[in-house]
Amino acid sequence: MEMSLIVALIIGTGHELEDEIAYQLGKKGICVLFCGNKLEGVIKTLNDEGIEPKFIVFDTIDLKTIDRVIGQINEQFGKLDILINVGILLDNGQFKINIMLRQGFEAKGFFDTLTVSQAFIPLLQKSPSSCVINVYGKMNDQNSRLKSLTGLFQDCSSKIALHQFIDHFNKQFSNTNIKINSVTIGDDKNVQTIQKEANRIVHLALLPFVQPAKSKTMRILYGVVGEGMGHATRAKVVLEMLMMEQHHVKVVVSNRAYKFLDENFSNRFSRCATAREGEAAIDIVEIEGLTMQYVNNVFDEKASVLHTMQRMPNMLQKNMGAYYQNLVFWKPQAVISDFDSFAYIFAKSHGLPILSIDNQHVVERCLIPDEARESNPKAFNTYKGFVKAKLPYCDHYIITGFFTPEIHNNYKAKTILVPPILRQAILDAKPLPSEHGEHFLVYQSSKSDTSLISTLQAFGEKCIIYGIGREEKIGNLEFKGFSEQGFVDDLARAKGVIANGGLSLMNEAVSLQRPFFSVPVENQYEQVLNAWYLQKLGYGVFADKIELQALRDWAQNIPKYAKALSDYHHDSNMQLYKTVKRVLEEFNRRFIWWDPLKNLK
Incomplete structure (x- = not known):
């Protein structure tokens, strides 16, 4: 893309920084639109260097004139590639631009930065690579020769306010193709002159036009x-x-x-x-x-x-x-x-x-x-x-x-x-109908529950137990160590699941249509809520503790729970x-x- 096809609008206070930005853009052949400042000095400097700048000066922009300015830009160019807001400052809790010409930051002719920037969204979206550059801060001529720069924000609270505003501003453009960049004057100790600050701003403004598309790698x-x-x-x-x-x-x-x-x-x-x-x-x-x-x-x-x-x-x-x-x-x-x-x-x-x-x-x-x-x-x-x-x-x-x-x-x-x-192993599993299951799967990670084993032995049904850290067989009980695929295979062939109220296993059991007997860990409301919904939806039982009769009643009702679960189908993580x-x-x-x-x- 030729630089002459790029259209940039500068909005600000009429400060020397804007003149320098216009100069550097003009030198690169950018068509610069400016509001309020005549730019005679910048034009003369460029002419002396043999450059005929493409500058257009509009009336001072404010909430009354902004629609007219937008109409003029649309009529002449049909798009806007770059919007540069210069001299944004915090005023009564809002970040605003001072639109008074060369009257300093004490002048009261402000408009809200976000409001005016949003007004230009239709024009900016007509550009294939548009951007907005927000410049925060002000200049102090502490050294007339070096033109030293100092930041506007001097305390932690205003920096937090700045961050919050930047975040809010960016969110308003999140559904557009417009790139947002922010520069705070004086925040880079290696940049100590107006010329260098302007160069930093111009570099950001032109990045979309001089570099390949941004990598999707984050x-x-x-x-x-x-x-x-x-x-x-x-x-x-x-x-x-x-x-x-x-x-x-x-x-x-x-x-x-x-x-x-x-x-x-x-x-x-x-x-x-x-x-x-x-x-x-x-x-x-x-x-x-x-x-x-x-x-x-x-x-x-x-x-x-x-x-x-x-x-x-x-x-x-x-x-x-x-x-x-x-x-x-x-x-x-x-x-x-x-x-x-x-x-x-x-x-x-x-x-x-x-x-x-x-x-x-x-x-x-x-x-x-x-x-x-x-x-x-x-x-x-x-x-x-x-x-x-x-x-x-x-x-x-x-x-x-x-x-x-x-x-x-x-x-x-x-x-x-x-x-x-x-997980993929669950998505790939081929579950048996729960009524035809071969065993009950038990998961118990707390070794302090001493009543579990004796209750399961009295239950009489074959149970495969994970989580206790043992590998042995005792009567109708088989203890297994951790194995991801082995666990998934046993889950897919189970009549039902006996465990606490942890959501991960409950999610997997419901997705494979396994009836569930849930005993939430006491004092953990998260598990109580999971078990409450499990029972409410008809997928299983919410119990305060594992008792033999309750376990047998649940086992006898496996077909009822299986019927309720038959209507549940997962989406293979597509929405995620x-x-x-x-x-x-x-x-x-x-x-x-x-x-x-x-x-x-």
């Missing part, structure tokens, strides 16, 4: 809770999708989940440090995470807190090392969190867009029936408060599960429910895949790296 930080294996198996499915899309991903994970993901990915893909664009790469980074303590299948809050406090010094040391050595210098472009705080905090600290993928947020972002709360209202409110506080204000939320309550009206724009996220891909494409268009410690170095 640098993604993925945080996974390490307690239990449900988060890890779910993350494995999403990570396989990200590898298929050739992204570079760093996964931060703790406990058993680290070993699981490391074994599944580290030997199959390149490391992020050596991978090329368009080549899938992944690093599994071990951090220290929280652990849960159980006594007789009851979640022990005090013991869990005490255990965490004892490990806290080592957790902080290890996690800070991961924070700086693995992540800060890598500069991820987006963050995905499966209920993980480490990745979430990193995203918020650096102004990165974040996608939450989990099942926990159903309790906070969806309408939960009163009947599901009444068994323990205190536990419900405590759990909801915990979930709400852990990952607030993510850009998007994907909630997965076999039940689909209605989303709160306030959250519908940023929340989507998807069917269970199923489409949603993740769409969200990441949006994130890729509005990546901005923000280092809160930059000015403290």
Whole structure:
């Protein structure tokens, strides 16, 4: 594309920086549109250099004249390639442009930056490669020769306000093909003159026209809770999708989940440090995470807190090392969190867009029936408060599960429910009809429940038991060690499943149409909610504990549960895949790296 075909509009205060931007654009053959400033000096300078600039000056732009200016541009050019908003500042909680000519930043002729920029969207979308450059800050002529620059934002609170505005601005353009870039005057200590600042702005403005299309490969930080294996198996499915899309991903994970993901990915893909664009790469980074303590299948809050406090010094040391050595210098472009705080905090600290993928947020972002709360209202409110506080204000939320309550009206724009996220082994499984099953599958990860074995022995039916860590046969009971394929095969041939209220196994059982006997871990409302919906939908039984008679009654009703389950069909993760891909494409268009410690170095 010839530079002469590019049309750029500069809106601002009439400051010298705008003259320099116009000069540098004019020198490159760009057609520069300017509002209010006559640019005689810039035109003369270019003429002296043998350049006939393509400049057009419009009347000063304001909310009364903007429609006329847009009409003139459309009539003469039929498009707008570049919009540069110069001198945006914070005024009474809003980011605005001063439109008064050469009267400084104290003048009161402001208009809202977002409002005027949105008015130009139709013109910008007529360009094949359009962009908006927002320039924040002001100049101080502290040195008349060097024209030193200082930032407008001098305290932490205004920097936070700036980040929030940038994020809000970008979201308004997320469904367009318009690239958004931001420059804060004075934030780069290597840029100390007006000429260099203008060069930085012009470089960003022309990038879409002088470089190949932006690579679809993204640098993604993925945080996974390490307690239990449900988060890890779910993350494995999403990570396989990200590898298929050739992204570079760093996964931060703790406990058993680290070993699981490391074994599944580290030997199959390149490391992020050596991978090329368009080549899938992944690093599994071990951090220290929280652990849960159980006594007789009851979640022990005090013991869990005490255990965490004892490990806290080592957790902080290890996690800070991961924070700086693995992540800060890598500069991820987006963050995905499966209920993980480490990745979430990193995203918020650096102004990165974040996608939450989990099942926990159903309790906070969806309408939960009163009947599901009444068994323990205190536990419900405590759990909801915990979930709400852990990952607030993510850009998007994907909630997965076999039940689909209605989303709160306030959250519908940023929340989507998807069917269970199923590993490939489950998708490939060929289940027997549950009435023709060969055994009952039992999963029990807590070794503190001493009554389970004796009850199952009295039950008399063949049971295959996973999770206890033994491999032996005792009468009608067969204990097996961990084997992903072996577990899936046993699940597919089972009459039914006996387990706690964890969602991962429940999702898989429902998807394979296996009736379920659920005994939620006490003090874990998440499991109580899962079991309540299981029984409500007719897929199985919600029990407070495993008792022989209740188990026999459930087994006799297997055909009834199987009939209810026959109407349930999963979508092979298609909705998940489409949603993740769409969200990441949006994130890729509005990546901005923000280092809160930059000015403290």
